[in-house]
Amino acid sequence: MTNPPLILYGTAWKEDRTQALVELALEQGFRGIDTANQRKHYYEAAVGQAIATAIERGLVRREDLFLQTKFTFQNGQDHRLPYDPSAPISTQVEQSFASSLEHLGVATMDSYLLHGPTQRTGLAAEDWSAWWAMEAIFHSGKARLIGISNVNLEQLQQLVGKARVKPAFVQNRCYASRGWDRGVREFCTANGIVYQGFSLLTANSDALSHPDLLRIARSHDQTPSQLVFRFALAVGMLPLTGTTSAAHMTADLEAVKSSLEPREVSQIENLVAGPR
Numbered sequence: 001m002t003n004p005p006l007i008l009y010g011t012a013w014k015e016d017r018t019q020a021l022v023e024l025a026l027e028q029g030f031r032g033i034d035t036a037n038q039r040k041h042y043y044e045a046a047v048g049q050a051i052a053t054a055i056e057r058g059l060v061r062r063e064d065l066f067l068q069t070k071f072t073f074q075n076g077q078d079h080r081l082p083y084d085p086s087a088p089i090s091t092q093v094e095q096s097f098a099s100s101l102e103h104l105g106v107a108t109m110d111s112y113l114l115h116g117p118t119q120r121t122g123l124a125a126e127d128w129s130a131w132w133a134m135e136a137i138f139h140s141g142k143a144r145l146i147g148i149s150n151v152n153l154e155q156l157q158q159l160v161g162k163a164r165v166k167p168a169f170v171q172n173r174c175y176a177s178r179g180w181d182r183g184v185r186e187f188c189t190a191n192g193i194v195y196q197g198f199s200l201l202t203a204n205s206d207a208l209s210h211p212d213l214l215r216i217a218r219s220h221d222q223t224p225s226q227l228v229f230r231f232a233l234a235v236g237m238l239p240l241t242g243t244t245s246a247a248h249m250t251a252d253l254e255a256v257k258s259s260l261e262p263r264e265v266s267q268i269e270n271l272v273a274g275p276r
Helices: 015-028 044-056 089-104 125-140 153-162 182-190 211-219 224-234 246-255 262-269
Strands: 008-010 032-034 066-071 111-114 146-149 169-173 194-198 237-241
Touching: 015 044, 015 246, 044 089, 066 089, 089 125, 111 125, 111 169, 125 146, 153 182, 169 182, 182 194, 211 224, 211 262, 224 237, 224 246, 224 262, 237 246
Parallel strands: 008 032, 008 237, 032 066, 066 111, 111 146, 146 169, 169 194, 194 237
Antiparallel strands: none
């Protein structure tokens, strides 16, 4: 699958439960899986075991799935590195990508993301080295799309301005208190980039308990969580969920099939004052 589904299942922070939870997500109907070759927070090999088991069972085919993983710099890793830390950054990217293909048991990746720049402002030489290496993987055909995560607007503008292959995706933690990352989202929309939002629930407890959101949720017979995922789609966002509950998995998948009125979308977008 080249194009992503409407919602992705995120696999961070699941450790020994990773395989079972990814299998459960696939059973419930998820076809997009997000992971990273960062053993500190992800167990990518267990994601691959879950995929292999689901394929063996006849539950899914590889072509039914949208698989996304990431290259993580050493400052975001622990001691379990998927590359030689003394090697050039370009080689580290190549080694990490090859390791991801092995972990996931696939020949190609649907999406490959830079897990985040090395610094908070601007892009360093190491960031560009990693991006050029990712572009080479893209041109090889082994990664169908590439993108970046944990990036601010200034960094994204720099990347789009200089990159030979523009990012297809931006994946950010999305805060209602910051206008649901409005500036980055607007730039993505203007440049044909799909914005992926994560921590939509865990980062937004104030929004989830806001009277206006609760009222809109009741009017649609949805939970606040379902409404946030539906809102995300309405503003052009590709949401991630990392729920460990089968019932919530089903509810999240159902939510993305519903619709909202434009005025309701506007109300949710402005629940908590955020910068424009």
